[in-house]
Amino acid sequence: MTGMKPISIALIGNPNSGKTAVFNQLTGLNQKVSNYPGITVEKKIGMGTFSDGRPFRILDLPGTYSLVPDSLDEQIVSEQTLNWSLDLDRPDVIVAVVDASNLRRNLLLVTQISDLGIPVILALNMADRVHHDISDDMLTGLENGLGLWKAIPLVAIKGKGFKELKAELQSVGEKTAVRLPVYAGLDKEAFHPLETWLTSELGFPRDWCRAQALRLVCKSGYSDLVRAQLEKIGHSAVENWTEFMSIRDSIRSQTPNWRSLPAGDAGKRYAHIDAVLTKIKWGSDDPLNRRSRSERADAWLTHPVLGPLIFVLLLVFIFQAIFSWAVVPMDWISQAMDWLNAGLHRGLPPGPLRDLLTDGILAGVGSIVVFLPQILILVFFLTLLEDSGYMARVAFMLDRFMSRMGLHGRSVLPLMSGYACAIPGIMATRTIDSWKERLITILILPLMSCSARLPVYALMIGAFIPNQKIGGIFGLQGLTLVSMYFLGTITALIMAKVFSRLIRKEKTSSFIMEMPPYRIPLMRSVGNQVILRGKLFLKNAGKIIMAVSIILWFLASYPKVDSGSGPVNNIERSFAGTLGHVIEPVIRPLGFDWKIGVGLVTSFAAREVLVSTLATMYNVADEQDDVLDLRTALRMDTDPATGKPRYSVLTALSLMVFFVFAAQCMATFAIVRHETNSWKWPLFMVTYLTVLAYLASLVVYQGGLRLGWG
Amino acid sequence: MTIIDLKIGSLATIDRIDGADDFTNRLADMGLGPQVPVRVIRVAPGGSPYLLKINDFYISIRRDDAARIRVVSA
Numbered sequence: 001m002t003g004m005k006p007i008s009i010a011l012i013g014n015p016n017s018g019k020t021a022v023f024n025q026l027t028g029l030n031q032k033v034s035n036y037p038g039i040t041v042e043k044k045i046g047m048g049t050f051s052d053g054r055p056f057r058i059l060d061l062p063g064t065y066s067l068v069p070d071s072l073d074e075q076i077v078s079e080q081t082l083n084w085s086l087d088l089d090r091p092d093v094i095v096a097v098v099d100a101s102n103l104r105r106n107l108l109l110v111t112q113i114s115d116l117g118i119p120v121i122l123a124l125n126m127a128d129r130v131h132h133d134i135s136d137d138m139l140t141g142l143e144n145g146l147g148l149w150k151a152i153p154l155v156a157i158k159g160k161g162f163k164e165l166k167a168e169l170q171s172v173g174e175k176t177a178v179r180l181p182v183y184a185g186l187d188k189e190a191f192h193p194l195e196t197w198l199t200s201e202l203g204f205p206r207d208w209c210r211a212q213a214l215r216l217v218c219k220s221g222y223s224d225l226v227r228a229q230l231e232k233i234g235h236s237a238v239e240n241w242t243e244f245m246s247i248r249d250s251i252r253s254q255t256p257n258w259r260s261l262p263a264g265d266a267g268k269r270y271a272h273i274d275a276v277l278t279k280i281k282w283g284s285d286d287p288l289n290r291r292s293r294s295e296r297a298d299a300w301l302t303h304p305v306l307g308p309l310i311f312v313l314l315l316v317f318i319f320q321a322i323f324s325w326a327v328v329p330m331d332w333i334s335q336a337m338d339w340l341n342a343g344l345h346r347g348l349p350p351g352p353l354r355d356l357l358t359d360g361i362l363a364g365v366g367s368i369v370v371f372l373p374q375i376l377i378l379v380f381f382l383t384l385l386e387d388s389g390y391m392a393r394v395a396f397m398l399d400r401f402m403s404r405m406g407l408h409g410r411s412v413l414p415l416m417s418g419y420a421c422a423i424p425g426i427m428a429t430r431t432i433d434s435w436k437e438r439l440i441t442i443l444i445l446p447l448m449s450c451s452a453r454l455p456v457y458a459l460m461i462g463a464f465i466p467n468q469k470i471g472g473i474f475g476l477q478g479l480t481l482v483s484m485y486f487l488g489t490i491t492a493l494i495m496a497k498v499f500s501r502l503i504r505k506e507k508t509s510s511f512i513m514e515m516p517p518y519r520i521p522l523m524r525s526v527g528n529q530v531i532l533r534g535k536l537f538l539k540n541a542g543k544i545i546m547a548v549s550i551i552l553w554f555l556a557s558y559p560k561v562d563s564g565s566g567p568v569n570n571i572e573r574s575f576a577g578t579l580g581h582v583i584e585p586v587i588r589p590l591g592f593d594w595k596i597g598v599g600l601v602t603s604f605a606a607r608e609v610l611v612s613t614l615a616t617m618y619n620v621a622d623e624q625d626d627v628l629d630l631r632t633a634l635r636m637d638t639d640p641a642t643g644k645p646r647y648s649v650l651t652a653l654s655l656m657v658f659f660v661f662a663a664q665c666m667a668t669f670a671i672v673r674h675e676t677n678s679w680k681w682p683l684f685m686v687t688y689l690t691v692l693a694y695l696a697s698l699v700v701y702q703g704g705l706r707l708g709w710g
Numbered sequence: 711m712t713i714i715d716l717k718i719g720s721l722a723t724i725d726r727i728d729g730a731d732d733f734t735n736r737l738a739d740m741g742l743g744p745q746v747p748v749r750v751i752r753v754a755p756g757g758s759p760y761l762l763k764i765n766d767f768y769i770s771i772r773r774d775d776a777a778r779i780r781v782v783s784a
Contacts, residue, residue, distance in 0.1 A: 066739035070732060102766040105741045259731040263738035270741055287766045288721060288749050295751065295768075304755045396770045400756035403772070409759075512736060512775070515761060515768035 006047070006055040008089070009169060012077065012113055013097035014106050015063030016389075016516035018125040021156035022097050023060045024525050026166075042430075050170045059091065065105075067112040068215055068262045069222050071433055078215070078222060081116060082229055085204055085212075093149070093172045094120045095165070100153065101129035101517075103282060107273045108266060110146060115184050115211045119149040119172050123165060127153035129517075131285055138280045145276030157522040183272045185211035186265040190254050194247050201237040201244075211265075216244075217251050218261050294389070294517040302393050311394055315416060318381045322374050322420045323451070329373035337366035355557060356550065364549020367606045368667055369538070371421055374451060376534050378417050378424045383529040385413065386431065387521035392513060399511060405493050406500020408437040408511070415441065415492070418448030419485075422668045423537060426675055434511075440499045442672060443685050446663055447492035449485045455608040456659050457481055463631035464652035480656075488660045491692070537667075548666045552602050555579065556613075571617055576601055590658065590697040591651040603664045610659075650709050654701040661693035711783070713760060713776040716750045722781035723747050729778040737779075741765065747784060 013019040027046025044060040061080060062073035069078040084090040094113055098106035103124075114120050122142060127134060139151040150168050154161035184207040191213045198209040198216075216223045223244075230238045237244075252258050277283060300306055341358050348354040385391045391413060399409030407415075410432045417425035422445045429445075432438040461477050468476045555576040571577050572594075580597035587597055595617055596610075603610040615630050637646045663669070663686040672682040716722055724746045727734045737743070742764055751768065752761040758773035771779075 065736075068735065068739065070736055070739075104765050105767060108739060108741065260734060262735040263731075263743065266735070266738035266741075267743050270743070283766070288747055288763060295763075298752070298761075302752065302754070302761075308755075392770075396754050396759060396761065399770075399772070400754055400758045403758075511759060511770070511772045512740070513759075513770045514740075515770055 004054055006057040007050075007093070007169065007172075008091040009056055009058045010080070010084075010091040010094045010118075011058055011060045011097060012094055012109065013063060013123075014065055014099065014109060016514060017063065017097045017099045017106060018156045019060065019063060019097040020525055021522045022095070022123060022125060022154065023058060024522065024528055025156055025159055025162055026058055028524075050166060052170065054170065056169065058095075059089075064109065066109060066266070067211075068266075069219055069225070072435070075221075075225065079225055079229065081113065082226060084116060084118065085208055086202065086229070086233065086235070088233065091118060093169060094118050095123050095169070096120050097123045097125050097156075099129075100124040100127045100134070101131075104270070104273055104277060107146065107276075108269055110148075111183055111269045111272065112185075112211065114147045115208050117205055117208060120147075121165070121168055121172065122146070122148050122151040123156075123161075124151060124153045125156050127161070128155050128158075131283075138282060141276065141280035142282075145279065146273075157520065183269060184208070185214055186261065186268055188214075188255070188261075190251050191217065194244075194251060197244060197247055201240060202235070214261060214265055217248055217255075217258055223248065292517060294515075297518055298393065298515075301390070302397055307393070307397050311397065314385075318378070319419065321381070322377050326373040326377055330370050333366070333370045333372070337362060337370075352557075356553060359557065360550050360553030361546065363612070364552065364605055365546060367609055367612075371452065372534060372537070374420050375424050375537055376530055378420050379427075379533045380526065380530050382413060382417060382424065382428055383526045384521055387519065387526060389516045389518045391431070392515050395513060396515065403511070405496045406437070406440055407496050408432050408434060408441070409513070411437065411441040415445065415448055418445045418450060421450050421452070422446050422448065422665065423671050424533065426668070426671050427533060427536070429675070433513075436500075436503055436505050439503065439676065439681065440496050442675060443499060443681070443688075444492040444495050446665065446668055446685065446689060447488045447495065447661065449488045449660060450607075450665075452607040452665065453484075453659050455611045457484055457656055459611050459614075459631065459634075460652040460656050463634045464647070464649045480653075484656055484660050487657065491661070495688075495692075548605050552576070552605050556598075556602060571598065589702065590694070591648075591654045591701040593646060596655065600658075600662075600664070605664075605666055607659060607664050610664075648709075650701055650704040653704065654697045657700050658693045658697040661689055661696055663689035663693075711781055713748070713750060713762070713771075713779045713781060714773060716781065716783075718750055718753060721747060721749045721784045723784050725780045725782050727779050729775070733775065733778070740769065742769075742779070748779075748781065 011019055011023055023044065023046055027048050042062075046058045046060065047055065048058070049055050059080075061077050064071075064074045064077045066074060067078055067081060069075040080089075094116070096110045096113060098110065110120065110122060124134065134153050139153075142148060142151045149172060152161055152164050152168060154165065187210065191210070194213040194216065195206060195209040198204050198212055199206055204212065216226065227238065227241060230241075255261070301310060341362055344354060344358050344362070348357070382391075385394075391410070394412050395409030397409075398412045402409050402411050411429070414425040414428040414432075417428055425445045425448070426442050429438045429441045432441060457480075461480050465477050465480050470476055470479065556571060556574050558574060572580075576598050577594070579601050580594035583597045583600075584592075584594045587600070592600070595614065598617070599610040599613045602613045611630070614634070634647055635645065638644060639646050669682050669686065672685055673679060676682065711722075713722075724742060724744055726744060727737055727742065742748070746764060749763040750760060751763050753759075754761070754770075759770040760773065760776045761768055761770050762776075
């Protein structure tokens, strides 16, 4: 039955209404995630087929409490609904997903979307959590009271009710009748001229205009959005926009309290909802006097002492998983890369093409792909924490501390993920509503010592820090490692404080966060999330990594010198080597020579590339090829001019401190570019981190020399 | 009297919400407005944020914002 026009379905609902679970149940893995143009809110579209062979297409809109545009998510939903009323991508049916155990609040949005004149199916999700039976009379009462096409109880995580929902979705496409909204919004006489203007200029039905008029008068941002949209589609109403502005301004001058009208409108809508719910005797028990299961669990999980303790234990467990379990698949990937590399070496004749494929692309891409297992494990746990509702508790417990640092309670988990890898951390900042706090979290995230620094720390500590015990308990090597983590974390918090003073707030944001009930996560949703994030990582990071890898390979391999002069000379005379020599004067005050300079250049691809670059330079020279020998090689390397060792403990410390701060990771750069949708912020991030790295290393090395540690 | 004057666990009724319109409109969207009963469930370590229960759901709100919600004891 291909070739049939798919039934177009839009999914709308409050945050925490289980909308994602409904979406996943309807579409499975057959979904596409992209960003809305210009911003970083995800646009999810799913495809499927009904039992009769008709295809369908579902747009999953971001979770929102209201169509009055305050937050980014609400703006998206407002823009979409506006498009629909202009007959752009108008869906055949809207599925409004509501949490049936929290019906009153969830229905506000439903009254707003019923204004649209598109058939609405109410999906009463989590029907098993309602404390009374849901009778047919109740459903009919909801349908009539709210002007719905149909109300259907669902239990999305158990897959219950989907047969009915699908049947209804199939039949709704065949009918055209539309119910009029039962309550179309605040009826103010002052607004009538605008309603008339909208009806004649845009051809909106009168009932839809009433709600639109309110938003257009009370939200300047919304009228800008409407204008932009009309301009984009070349609508003739734009030409009369001055007319609109003068009508709006005259309404504003006649209505002194116009700014607070949305609250009044919401109040009226709630009064209507209350009347409907009372009539059908929905939720007649007394919720405020009944302690829910979640509330009882929270007595422990957000307890002033136990709460943080449980959180720390969970973190320890997650990091244990990331650093020990991930090792196995990481080894597989390394081995696969080696195998591919060897295969290419055998299969291709020596020459630039083989070098490009092996030393350039394979080495570069491999150095990033090897982190995929860690990222997937991390995303798995983060999704689990988010979907179970625990993340909101962490935000609640730590918001006080985080807000003093200019951050948000929701910054905690992204920052913690940064210890494994900045990339899933940066992606996880999407749960922070306030743009300013989200941006600060992104900017400081690279300061959390990620696992790519470990090989560098391990090399330097192993080579130069004596294996001694201090006070008979703590190993000096271990203490050095821990202090690198501390240095990064403390600096991150200080920088957050600095940025919160510097970055202007766009508008006063308040921390109003719903505390969702604890839920058992739907494994299918968690699995989807892990797969989607993995794909995004490979796709977004992959593009830039490929390009930079090729450039770096070229710089390190050309110009070619005559054979016989030895590989170390080869790299020394390459562009990268020349670059190393060029920057040597700049990095000499930090205790680095041209070889480390080359490493700094190549490690912009990824931090651990420093190790392989140094290894290449030494191992090709000395025909040794493992890290243990690299350590010795670094210790033994002498300056031919003075006969003294080139590197010292101080060089090692300086280099490690440099790596704590420096922004050497093109994948992070790519993700920040993607998530902030600008070049400004990733460039700013790299600049401030580089300056910080330079200054810190300078202080360490020069200070150390003055103290006579050289 | 505002939310922060209430004892943990006590029940009150919202009288008025002060503050910027964005703030009051947002709370109104979530169903917080005059005559709505509210219970103070818990305060996070350090005295902020507050956890409130309205109808069947919970919201957390920073101390400064909680001080803008005027209430009368129920």
